[in-house]
Amino acid sequence: MVNAKIISVGNELLIGQTTNSNATFISEKLYSINIEVKKIVAIGDNEVDLMEELIDSEKYYNITVITGGLGPTHDDITKSVLLKFFNDELVFNEKIYENIENLFKIRGIKTPSINKEQAMVPTKALIIWNRIGTAPGFCFEKDEKLYIALPGVPYEMEEMMNNSVVPMLTEKYSGGVGYIKKSKTFLTIGISESSLAEMIGNVEDIIGEHKLAFLPSLIGVKLRVDVSAETNEQISEILSKIESKLRNKIDEYIYGVDNDQLEKIVGNLLKLKNLKLATAESCTGGLLANKITDISGSSEYFLGGVNVYSNESKVNILGVNESTIRKYGAVSEETALEMAINVRELFKSDIGISITGIAGPDGGTDEKPVGLVYIGYSDNRKNFVKKFLLGHLRLRNKIRAAYHALDIIRKELTKE
Amino acid sequence: MVNAKIISVGNELLIGQTTNSNATFISEKLYSINIEVKKIVAIGDNEVDLMEELIDSEKYYNITVITGGLGPTHDDITKSVLLKFFNDELVFNEKIYENIENLFKIRGIKTPSINKEQAMVPTKALIIWNRIGTAPGFCFEKDEKLYIALPGVPYEMEEMMNNSVVPMLTEKYSGGVGYIKKSKTFLTIGISESSLAEMIGNVEDIIGEHKLAFLPSLIGVKLRVDVSAETNEQISEILSKIESKLRNKIDEYIYGVDNDQLEKIVGNLLKLKNLKLATAESCTGGLLANKITDISGSSEYFLGGVNVYSNESKVNILGVNESTIRKYGAVSEETALEMAINVRELFKSDIGISITGIAGPDGGTDEKPVGLVYIGYSDNRKNFVKKFLLGHLRLRNKIRAAYHALDIIRKELTKE
Numbered sequence: 001m002v003n004a005k006i007i008s009v010g011n012e013l014l015i016g017q018t019t020n021s022n023a024t025f026i027s028e029k030l031y032s033i034n035i036e037v038k039k040i041v042a043i044g045d046n047e048v049d050l051m052e053e054l055i056d057s058e059k060y061y062n063i064t065v066i067t068g069g070l071g072p073t074h075d076d077i078t079k080s081v082l083l084k085f086f087n088d089e090l091v092f093n094e095k096i097y098e099n100i101e102n103l104f105k106i107r108g109i110k111t112p113s114i115n116k117e118q119a120m121v122p123t124k125a126l127i128i129w130n131r132i133g134t135a136p137g138f139c140f141e142k143d144e145k146l147y148i149a150l151p152g153v154p155y156e157m158e159e160m161m162n163n164s165v166v167p168m169l170t171e172k173y174s175g176g177v178g179y180i181k182k183s184k185t186f187l188t189i190g191i192s193e194s195s196l197a198e199m200i201g202n203v204e205d206i207i208g209e210h211k212l213a214f215l216p217s218l219i220g221v222k223l224r225v226d227v228s229a230e231t232n233e234q235i236s237e238i239l240s241k242i243e244s245k246l247r248n249k250i251d252e253y254i255y256g257v258d259n260d261q262l263e264k265i266v267g268n269l270l271k272l273k274n275l276k277l278a279t280a281e282s283c284t285g286g287l288l289a290n291k292i293t294d295i296s297g298s299s300e301y302f303l304g305g306v307n308v309y310s311n312e313s314k315v316n317i318l319g320v321n322e323s324t325i326r327k328y329g330a331v332s333e334e335t336a337l338e339m340a341i342n343v344r345e346l347f348k349s350d351i352g353i354s355i356t357g358i359a360g361p362d363g364g365t366d367e368k369p370v371g372l373v374y375i376g377y378s379d380n381r382k383n384f385v386k387k388f389l390l391g392h393l394r395l396r397n398k399i400r401a402a403y404h405a406l407d408i409i410r411k412e413l414t415k416e
Numbered sequence: 417m418v419n420a421k422i423i424s425v426g427n428e429l430l431i432g433q434t435t436n437s438n439a440t441f442i443s444e445k446l447y448s449i450n451i452e453v454k455k456i457v458a459i460g461d462n463e464v465d466l467m468e469e470l471i472d473s474e475k476y477y478n479i480t481v482i483t484g485g486l487g488p489t490h491d492d493i494t495k496s497v498l499l500k501f502f503n504d505e506l507v508f509n510e511k512i513y514e515n516i517e518n519l520f521k522i523r524g525i526k527t528p529s530i531n532k533e534q535a536m537v538p539t540k541a542l543i544i545w546n547r548i549g550t551a552p553g554f555c556f557e558k559d560e561k562l563y564i565a566l567p568g569v570p571y572e573m574e575e576m577m578n579n580s581v582v583p584m585l586t587e588k589y590s591g592g593v594g595y596i597k598k599s600k601t602f603l604t605i606g607i608s609e610s611s612l613a614e615m616i617g618n619v620e621d622i623i624g625e626h627k628l629a630f631l632p633s634l635i636g637v638k639l640r641v642d643v644s645a646e647t648n649e650q651i652s653e654i655l656s657k658i659e660s661k662l663r664n665k666i667d668e669y670i671y672g673v674d675n676d677q678l679e680k681i682v683g684n685l686l687k688l689k690n691l692k693l694a695t696a697e698s699c700t701g702g703l704l705a706n707k708i709t710d711i712s713g714s715s716e717y718f719l720g721g722v723n724v725y726s727n728e729s730k731v732n733i734l735g736v737n738e739s740t741i742r743k744y745g746a747v748s749e750e751t752a753l754e755m756a757i758n759v760r761e762l763f764k765s766d767i768g769i770s771i772t773g774i775a776g777p778d779g780g781t782d783e784k785p786v787g788l789v790y791i792g793y794s795d796n797r798k799n800f801v802k803k804f805l806l807g808h809l810r811l812r813n814k815i816r817a818a819y820h821a822l823d824i825i826r827k828e829l830t831k832e
Contacts, residue, residue, distance in 0.1 A: 014453040016444020019437050023458070028432020037430040039465070040458040042439070049455070183431065192520075194488055194528035203490060213427060213461075214489045216569055224428065279702075279723070285709025286695075286702030289723045293701025296777055296810055304725040304733070307695070307705040313720040313763055347729055361712055371522055389524040393548060394712055396571075 002173050004030055005061040006040045007053050009068035009078055010152055013042040022067045022157055029161050033170050034181055035063060045075040054085045054147070062145055063169070068152030070135040072114045078149055079138075083122060086140050086147075090120040093136075096127070100134045128164045132156055139168070146172075181228045182235045186246060187260060188253040189220035189407050196221055199250050206245045210238065218396060219262070219403045220253075255410060262406045263291045269413040270301035270351075277409070278347035279305030280318055280339040282330065282356040283373065288402040303347045308339070318342050331356050333374055333385045340376030341383055351412075352378040353405050357388075359397045373401045377408055418589050420446055421477040422456045423469050425484035425494055426568055429458040438483045438573055445577050449586050450597060451479060461491045470501045470563070478561055479585070484568030486551040488530045494565055495554075499538060502556050502563075506536040509552075512543065516550045544580045548572055555584070562588075597644045598651045602662060603676060604669040605636035605823050612637055615666050622661045626654065634812060635678070635819045636669075671826060678822045679707045685829040686717035686767075693825070694763035695721030696734055696755040698746065698772040699789065704818040719763045724755070734758050747772050749790055749801045756792030757799055767828075768794040769821050773804075775813045789817045793824055 006026050012018040023040045030037050038061065043049040050069070057064040069078030083089065097119035104111045118134050121127060128137030128148070133156040140147040148165060150157045188196060193216050203212050211226040223246070227238045247254065255262050270277055279289045279302075289305040292298055306318055311330055314320040320338045328334040336356050344352030357373030364370035371390040377383065388404055390397045422442050428434040439456045446453050454477065459465040466485070473480040485494030499505065513535035520527045534550050537543055544553030544564070549572040556563040564581060566573045604612065609632050619628050627642040639662070643654045663670065671678050686693055695705045695718075705721040708714055724730040727746055731738050736754045744750040752772050760768030773789030780786035787806040793799065804820055806813045 013440075013456065014443055015447040016440050016442075019435055019440040020456070021435050024429075024432050024435040026432075027430055031431040038460065040429065040436070042456040044454065183433075185433075192523070192525065192528070194530040195525065197489055197530055198528055211427070211491075213491055214487065215428060216487070218571070224433070226427070226431075281702070283709075284706070285714070285718075286697075286705030286721065286723065287709075289702030289725075290700070290706045290814075293699075293703075293723075293725065293775075294811060294814070298701070299725055302701075302725050304729040305702065305723040306733075307702065307709075307721040307723070309705075309709065309715055309718050309720040317720070317722075317762060346733060359709075359712075369522070389522060391519075391522055391548070395710060398706075398710070 001034070001036050002062045003036045003038045003060075004063040004065065005053075005057055006037060007050070007057075007064060007066045008040070008042040008152070009045060009050060009066065010042075011044045011075075014044050022152065022154060025154070025158055026065055026067070026161060029166055030063075030065075030169075031181065033166060033173075035169065035173070045069060045077055047077050047081050050077060050081045051085060054081070057147070058143075058145065064145070064147045065165075066147070066149045067157055070137070070149060070151045072118055072134070079122070082125075082138065082140065082147070082149060086122070086124055086142065088122045088124045088140075091123050093119050093121045093127070096121060096136050099130075103132075103134055128160055130156055130160060131163075132159055137164070139165075180230070180232060180235055181226065182239065183224055183226045184239055184243070185215075185258050186223040186225070186243075186254050187220065187256045187258075187262075188223065188250065189255050189262070189403060191221065191250070191253045193221045196223070196250060196253070200246070201249070206249075207242055210242065218399055220255075252411075255407060261295075262403055262410065264295050266406050266409050266413070267292070267295045267298055267301060269410065271297075273413060275301065275350040275413075276303050276347075277301055277351045277353065278303050278343045278349035279405075280343035280352065280354040280376075281305060281307050282309060282314070282339070282354075283359040284355045284357075284398045284402050284405075285309060287398050288353070288355060288405050291402055291406070303349050306343060306346070314339070318346065329368070331358055331368055331372060331374065333387065336374035336376035336385045337378075337383060338376075340378040340385075344378045350379060351409065352376075353409060354378075355401050355405055357390075357397070357401055359394045359401075360392055361394055371397055373397070373404070375401070375405050375408055377412065379412070417450070417452050418478045419452045419454045419476075420479040420481060421469075421473055422453060423466070423473075423480060423482045424456070424458040424568070425461060425466060425482065426458075427460045427491075430460050438568065438570060441570070441574055442481055442483070442577060445582055446479075446481075446585075448599075449582060449589070451585065451589070461485060461493055463493050463497050466493065466497045467501060470497070473563065474559075474561065480561070480563045481581075482563070482565045483573055486553070486565060486567045488534055488550070495538070498541075498554065498556065498563070498565060502538070502540055502558065504538045504540045504556075507539050509535050509537045509543070512537060512552050515546070515552075519550055544576055546572055546576060547579075548575055553580070555581075596646070596648060596651055597642065598655065599640055599642045600655055600659070601631075601674050602639040602641070602659075602670050603636065603672045603674075603678075604639065604666065605671050605678070605819060607637065607666075607669045609637050612639070612666060612669070616662070617665070622665075623658055626658070634815055636671075671823060677711070678819055678826065680711050682822050682825050682829070683708070683711045683714055683717060685826065687713075689829060691766040691829075692717055692719050692763075693767045693769065694719050694759045694765035695821075696759035696768065696770040696792075697721060697723050698725060698730070698755070698770075699775040700771045700773075700814045700818050700821075701725060703814050704769070704771060704821055707818055707822070719765050722759060722762070730755070734762065745784065747774055747784055747788060747790065749803065752790035752792035752801045753794075753799060754792075756794040756801075760794045766795060767825065768792075769825060770794075771817050771821055773806075773813070773817055775810045775817075776808055777810055787813055789813070789820070791817070791821050791824055793828065795828070
């Protein structure tokens with residue numbers, strides 16, 4: 001398989017000022033055309049460090065993509081290091097100079113002399129045209145290995161990757177690669193990484209020679225399946241076999257795939273069934289309603305909600321019985337149930353969902369510890385409450401409680 | 417100067433699925449304590465590649481920080497590679513096992529056998545305690561060089577960096593640096609970067625030879641001042657001079673410094689004045705209440721709120737006049753005013769705050785474009801509404817509207 005290394009150049013990457021999202025973009029593009037990125041390196045604006053990386057590339061990688069350090073200022077070192085490495089020299093390129101002049105003319109500015117330098121290009125490199133900026137890119141080839149240098153400005157680099165580098169690499173390696181890779185991610189909620197692993201059992205039985213990765217996140221564990229085969233048809237077939245084996249074991253925990261959002265999935269279900277929702281929140285303090293209304297068009301199915309943070313507001317606004325709170329407490333199955341039933345009545349909605357719990361860090365007791373959460377559900381056929389024991393971190397508890405509430409709605413709406 | 421390398425382990429980093437924001441976080445932390453990150457490397461879940469990186473680290477770097485690959489599943493390779501590299505073996509650690517058991521107990525789950533493996537730790541390493549997850553971190557020392565391994569789960573890694581690694585490194589390398597650097601960040605809201613720059617005028621008059629950076633963020637522009645001097649006393653003196661000059665020019669826009677949160681500042685003011693707050697939200701859909709309740713202890717001053725997303729709920733639950741909505745619209749000064757006054761009555765609070773607007777991307781007209789937001793305020797002495805024109809992005813509009821509402825409360829509470 002053709003492999004690659006990405007080198008990102010820039011001090012800003014090493015002091016925590018900039019996240020290396022350029023490398024993410026390039027990796028994704030290369031992965032999509034079956035080139036395996038084996039390593040991503042970020043170094044400063046430092047000639048020696050870049051030279052060492054090129055020497056390393058020469059030994060191990062078919063393709064090296066360098067971003068950054070092609071600008072016109074004193075700390076841009078990529079071009080000069082490439083010249084040394086390939087024992088090359090610069091020539092003036094009329095066409096690039098015209099392009100630079102044009103870019104400044106559009107902005108009504110005379111070309112600064114510092115940018116004229118950018119029309120000086122290596123003799124041994126193929127020029128990669130920059131349609132939207134002043135720094136051209138370069139592609140050197142030596143001993144059948146490619147060294148591609150692109151600017152670090154994200155939109156310039158992205159344009160050049162999409163319109164020049166990807167087409168060039170696809171052509172060069174077509175027929176030489178022999179197989180295609182694809183990944184699919186299954187999003188789970190309500191189960192720990194290790195319990196999932198136990199339920200899945202022997203990984204090889206499910207994925208064979210392909211790959212399965214467990215990726216824990218705040219909401220739940222993501223399972224990423226990476227498969228490779230010779231044709232798209234084979235890929236689809238393999239993926240659907242793996243999916244059915246996975247779903248056979250853990251389907252009830254899977255709420256979506258790839259970039260699905262639970263709040264959007266629930267919204268789509270509500271729209272499809274023409275049902276209206278209302279929320280009653282205590283410990284999540286509006287987070288659930290906030291997540292629901294992050295989705296554009298949520299006014300079609302979300303009527304609103306109440307954040308009844310104090311006991312008085314639970315009684316006065318939501319009509320929870322004072323005696324229920326006195327007898328069982330604000331954090332109880334009984335209170336959660338009344339909250340769900342009453343908010344449905346108050347908003348005249350089809351579904352009422354409620355959350356009451358102890359977010360922490362204070363307020364916990366032995367009997368009712370921090371992380372204890374009750375979620376109530378009410379529709380025209382049934383009312384019920386589920387109990388959860390989350391963790392001891394306030395913000396995580398709020399988020400997890402809100403997503404568990406969404407998942408309860410999802411499960412109810414997909415039952416029939 | 418003490419230098420460092422960061423190694424991030426995980427296939428997801430090489431296929432463009434995950435951006436390496438862990439490395440950004442670690443770089444920033446190390447930079448803040450005068451440790452120079454020279455190189456960041458991302459590699460896959462691959463034993464050989466990690467071993468090669470460790471061999472490279474041994475030659476060139478004082479500190480190597482590794483993230484990822486410490487989980488309990490088959491693709492987690494960091495621990496086994498470290499064992500080989502340091503010629504070490506595993507022992508069972510009772511205390512870590514108790515911690516793991518506790519984490520599962522809180523969630524009401526029996527510890528899965530796969531997690532017991534995580535209590536097996538290297539004999540030669542210092543254990544870095546993980547307060548919120550099952551994977552402990554390790555710190556090996558060899559030939560005066562440190563090798564620190566942390567989990568890849570961001571919130572666990574961040575907690576361990578903040579509470580264990582940074583204090584450890586600060587102590588180890590204190591005294592070796594020779595001069596002190598310190599930065600202070602001033603947080604502003606309600607003013608653009610360019611207007612701030614105009615008001616501040618000549619930067620050198622304010623900061624002399626020190627540094628001032630303008631950092632735009634979602635909520636407002638942050639101004640970071642970096643100063644350096646030989647003693648802590650000098651640092652304090654320089655910083656306080658700069659602060660008074662800055663506040664002289666832009667004080668009304670500064671709501672806090674460094675890691676201050678506006679929702680916490682407002683909460684403290686409410687507590688201090690013994691005032692209770694209630695919220696009425698339309699376009700922000702619960703985000704304001706959610707931010708307020710992110711602060712532990714907010715039940716002392718936050719009674720609750722309503723998310724009146726539909727017009728019916730504005731009328732039925734909040735008692736807004738039907739004629740007001742008919743005549744002026746749900747997004748209007750008049751509706752915002754009634755919402756603020758009525759929510760104060762409904763919850764019997766001292767202050768009522770309301771938000772109604774068009775979050776977008778749809779629903780805008782020429783007269784009332786996307787981004788138009790009215791925020792209403794009501795207390796026992798006055799009622800008023802402020803109008804804002806935000807942007808065209810839904811989630812940003814929600815956040816900016818919520819923070820403008822908090823800032824209105826802050827300004828009212830600091831007036832006398």
